[in-house]
Amino acid sequence: MSDTVVETTNLTKSYGDFTALSDLSIHVNRGQILGFIGPNGAGKTTTIKILVGLSKPTSGSATIAGVDCSQNASKIKRLVGYMPDKFGSYDNMRVHEYLDFFGAIFGIPASQRKARIQEVMETTSTTYMQDRYVESLSHGMQQRVGIARTLLHDPEVLILDEPANGLDPKARIEMRQLLLQLAARGKTLIVTSHILPELARICNVVAIVTAGKLRAFGTVDEVMSSLCPQRSYEIQLASASHIAQAEKVLGQLLLDSEPLTSSPAELTLRFPTVRTEPELAELLNQLVAAKLPVTQFRELTSDLEDAFLSVAGKD
Amino acid sequence: MNSLSLLKNPILQRELIGRLRSPKALIAIALVAIVSCTLVLMRWPREATIDLVSQGSIQVFRPVAYAIAIAIMMLTPAFPATAIVSERRKGTLVLMLNSPTPPWVIYIGKLLANVLLSVLLFSVSLPAIFACYAMGGISIAGNIIPLVLIFLGMAFQYSALGLWVSSRSQSIDASLRWTYGILLGLVVLSIGPTVLVGKLSGLKAWIAQAMTTLSPIPALQQITGAQGQSQSIGIATGWVEFLIMCAVSTLGFALATLYKLQPTMMDRSRDAGKVIEAKQSSWLRRFSYLVDPNRRKSGIPFWLNPVMVKEFRTRKFGRLHWLLRLIAGGAIVSILLTVVAATGTVNWGVDRIASSMVIMQIGFLLLLGPSLGANLIASEVESGGWQLMRASPISPWRILSGKLLSTFLTLLLLLMATLPGYVMMSYIQPAIGGQVSNVIVSLLIATAMVTILSACVSAYSKTSAAATAASYAVLLVLFAGTLLIWLGRGNPFGPVFVERALLLNPAATALAEMKAPGFETFQLTPNGWYVGLSICAAGLVILVLRIARLTRPE
Numbered sequence: 001m002s003d004t005v006v007e008t009t010n011l012t013k014s015y016g017d018f019t020a021l022s023d024l025s026i027h028v029n030r031g032q033i034l035g036f037i038g039p040n041g042a043g044k045t046t047t048i049k050i051l052v053g054l055s056k057p058t059s060g061s062a063t064i065a066g067v068d069c070s071q072n073a074s075k076i077k078r079l080v081g082y083m084p085d086k087f088g089s090y091d092n093m094r095v096h097e098y099l100d101f102f103g104a105i106f107g108i109p110a111s112q113r114k115a116r117i118q119e120v121m122e123t124t125s126t127t128y129m130q131d132r133y134v135e136s137l138s139h140g141m142q143q144r145v146g147i148a149r150t151l152l153h154d155p156e157v158l159i160l161d162e163p164a165n166g167l168d169p170k171a172r173i174e175m176r177q178l179l180l181q182l183a184a185r186g187k188t189l190i191v192t193s194h195i196l197p198e199l200a201r202i203c204n205v206v207a208i209v210t211a212g213k214l215r216a217f218g219t220v221d222e223v224m225s226s227l228c229p230q231r232s233y234e235i236q237l238a239s240a241s242h243i244a245q246a247e248k249v250l251g252q253l254l255l256d257s258e259p260l261t262s263s264p265a266e267l268t269l270r271f272p273t274v275r276t277e278p279e280l281a282e283l284l285n286q287l288v289a290a291k292l293p294v295t296q297f298r299e300l301t302s303d304l305e306d307a308f309l310s311v312a313g314k315d
Numbered sequence: 316m317n318s319l320s321l322l323k324n325p326i327l328q329r330e331l332i333g334r335l336r337s338p339k340a341l342i343a344i345a346l347v348a349i350v351s352c353t354l355v356l357m358r359w360p361r362e363a364t365i366d367l368v369s370q371g372s373i374q375v376f377r378p379v380a381y382a383i384a385i386a387i388m389m390l391t392p393a394f395p396a397t398a399i400v401s402e403r404r405k406g407t408l409v410l411m412l413n414s415p416t417p418p419w420v421i422y423i424g425k426l427l428a429n430v431l432l433s434v435l436l437f438s439v440s441l442p443a444i445f446a447c448y449a450m451g452g453i454s455i456a457g458n459i460i461p462l463v464l465i466f467l468g469m470a471f472q473y474s475a476l477g478l479w480v481s482s483r484s485q486s487i488d489a490s491l492r493w494t495y496g497i498l499l500g501l502v503v504l505s506i507g508p509t510v511l512v513g514k515l516s517g518l519k520a521w522i523a524q525a526m527t528t529l530s531p532i533p534a535l536q537q538i539t540g541a542q543g544q545s546q547s548i549g550i551a552t553g554w555v556e557f558l559i560m561c562a563v564s565t566l567g568f569a570l571a572t573l574y575k576l577q578p579t580m581m582d583r584s585r586d587a588g589k590v591i592e593a594k595q596s597s598w599l600r601r602f603s604y605l606v607d608p609n610r611r612k613s614g615i616p617f618w619l620n621p622v623m624v625k626e627f628r629t630r631k632f633g634r635l636h637w638l639l640r641l642i643a644g645g646a647i648v649s650i651l652l653t654v655v656a657a658t659g660t661v662n663w664g665v666d667r668i669a670s671s672m673v674i675m676q677i678g679f680l681l682l683l684g685p686s687l688g689a690n691l692i693a694s695e696v697e698s699g700g701w702q703l704m705r706a707s708p709i710s711p712w713r714i715l716s717g718k719l720l721s722t723f724l725t726l727l728l729l730l731m732a733t734l735p736g737y738v739m740m741s742y743i744q745p746a747i748g749g750q751v752s753n754v755i756v757s758l759l760i761a762t763a764m765v766t767i768l769s770a771c772v773s774a775y776s777k778t779s780a781a782a783t784a785a786s787y788a789v790l791l792v793l794f795a796g797t798l799l800i801w802l803g804r805g806n807p808f809g810p811v812f813v814e815r816a817l818l819l820n821p822a823a824t825a826l827a828e829m830k831a832p833g834f835e836t837f838q839l840t841p842n843g844w845y846v847g848l849s850i851c852a853a854g855l856v857i858l859v860l861r862i863a864r865l866t867r868p869e
Contacts (some may be wrong), residue, residue, distance in 0.1 A: 082703075091486065100614050105709040
């Protein structure tokens with residue numbers, strides 16, 4: 001039996017002539033965290049709205065735990081916990097009352113609600129703020145309460161729109177730990193964020209969308225290798241006076257597809273390449289043979305941001 | 316600062332141009348022009364003769380003057396009442412106060428923008444006023460110039476009032492509610508002591524007379540040839556005194572606003588909330604609140620609509636301790652009125668007492684209903700709560716019924732406050748028991764109408780500020796506008812037309828049922844009920860369709 005919890009197949013949404021989302025096909029397994037990446041207007045919110053039953057696709061399908069998102073929206077609402085980017089605050093309402101209200105509209109019986117609220121407050125470390133007015137909370141506190149709200153009805157899938165947006169570094173670390181903790185409990189998470197290094201640290205899979213189209217989908221390593229096949233290398237010399245000589249030597253050895261850039265201020269030279277390790281070792285030998293004082297020869301690590309920019313830059 | 320540099324005020328330019336771009340402002344201006352011109356056309360003499368002592372022209376001049384005055388009362392305070400509080404909530408006020416522009420320039424810009432808009436509003440009716448002049452019987456110096464000065468005074472006074480309340484309020488709906496509440500006090504309650512207590516003497520008489528200068532009613536009566544009505548109830552002030560009071564009160568409101576309009580007004584910590592445990596509560600606190608707003612709440616029981624409970628808990632005014640205070644106040648006033656009549660302190664019959672109670676109840680409904688109802692949906696959409704409710708399994712019908720009930724029950728509690736008065740009245744004069752029942756039915760219909768219509772406006776508005784202002788306008792047109800037609804009964808409106816217009820107004824049905832002065836000839840029951848219920852039904856259908864549209868998947 002497949003362990004896929006969230007699945008979209010050729011999901012398309014058009015508004016008149018404008019296509020907000022085109023042929024999106026992704027799947028997320030139980031306990032995985034999907035990082036959903038894309039610039040503003042890429043179609044992320046459209047996808048999320050279809051998944052939570054707030055929007056209907058023009059064509060294609062989306063299912064959560066085997067339930068069709070557009071055909072059975074009421075069942076989907078019990079399977080999904082949705083945290084939009086806007087908190088949804090109410091005046092004169094304490095955190096405890098706020099959670100009680102959302103528990104009530106999700107149909108949690110009054111007898112179970114009190115215990116459930118305590119449980120989600122403990123999970124999200126919000127117990128200490130239960131008597132505070134929600135509008136008086138800081139942004140980081142509100143994000144935590146927002147997650148507590150989505151957990152109230154114990155959904156299988158959590159869809160969080162920009163949960164780390166506007167958080168300070170400490171709150172971001174806490175948020176990251178909370179999301180990992182929820183995934184460890186078997187929850188499936190879909191998280192959008194503009195802070196890509198954050199996503200790279202917690203996501204099992206990532207999907208990059210731009211202009212309504214899926215550009216890459218898979219694990220972080222798979223996406224990196226498909227979007228950034230070239231590795232970048234950096235050579236550091238002992239002094240700036242050898243930069244010109246190094247450029248001359250490397251100019252004879254490198255191909256046109258391996259453009260060399262130099263930075264005398266940093267005493268470094270950089271180039272992208274697809275050479276194998278033995279070929280790179282030979283390159284280093286040539287530099288040493290030319291009596292160049294090489295202090296470092298190392299690969300620069302690419303990250304999700306590079307992968308995203310390589311896709312975003314094409315649009 | 317000369318007049319040219321005043322017009323270069325960037326705040327004035329932004330506010331004025333911004334509002335003039337709004338189609339709603341243009342619609343309001345066009346409506347005032349159409350209504351005033353229609354009133355004149357209806358009474359224009361068929362024969363091409365001018366009558367220098369014509370009573371006809373003054374009979375046209377009077378409703379036109381009152382129509383414009385009501386338009387100024389309804390529309391002028393709405394924008395200044397939201398001006399400062401909405402900028403503070405959006406964060407633009409702090410930007411302005413941190414700029415080199417001094418607070419008084421900001422204030423003048425906001426005040427003048429609103430006054431100029433009001434001037435535009437009443438200047439479109441000037442052709443209608445001059446048409447009255449052409450009919451003969453009124454003069455420029457004796458009638459038209461004083462009328463324009465009264466309108467100008469009202470524009471300044473109400474704009475300054477709105478800005479002052481706005482500078483002290485924490486929320487837009489509270490600001491609108493307080494502004495219209497104070498306006499009601501200025502226009503109607505200020506003449507209350509003179510009218511109710513009758514012939515006073517000494518300092519009390521002087522204070523009561525001074526209070527009448529706050530209301531434009533005696534001034535309007537003086538220049539529309541109805542001064543006799545004012546004098547018959549003991550009011551001796553006129554338009555000059557009103558203008559002096561306008562200048563003084565505008566200056567007072569302006570100074571109070573400028574005192575508040577400083578960068579330090581944002582320098583306050585957020586109220587984190589304090590919970591009072593039941594055992595900790597002192598007897599004084601328990602007595603003053605009855606229902607302590609800070610006491611820890613229990614969970615929402617299964618038999619209550621959670622949306623209704625949420626509405627009661629989240630609005631400051633709708634919370635139970637405020638309602639109980641208001642109900643207690645209403646009950647005391649209604650019993651006092653009845654006791655005063657029964658003991659012969661004033662020479663009023665039961666009909667007049669009942670009319671006063673109906674007017675007080677309708678005043679409560681119109682003051683509180685729009686601000687409660689208009690926030691039901693617009694503020695939910697604005698805060699992002701609507702999106703969360705859409706993502707939950709709760710049905711649209713349950714959302715709507717919870718929201719409507721929260722407003723309807725609040726207003727119903729207010730109406731119940733006057734029940735002791737009616738009970739006493741029925742005891743004093745048992746024969747009117749049937750009439751009292753009919754009045755209560757009319758008031759229930761009025762409550763439903765206020766709730767549904769303001770919720771309808773809310774469902775079609777993008778912001779709660781716009782929804783509140785529009786709700787006040789719609790309901791005042793319905794309730795005060797029809798009374799304006801009643802004011803012009805005989806001339807220019809015929810009895811059939813007046814009766815048809817009054818059928819739209821459940822307050823008029825209640826007043827006619829109690830044979831209130833001026834309503835004795837109208838038989839509005841039960842047709843007024845049918846019309847009122849039809850309006851409620853139509854409003855409910857529109858509301859259900861709108862909610863279905865707002866909750867269904869896009």
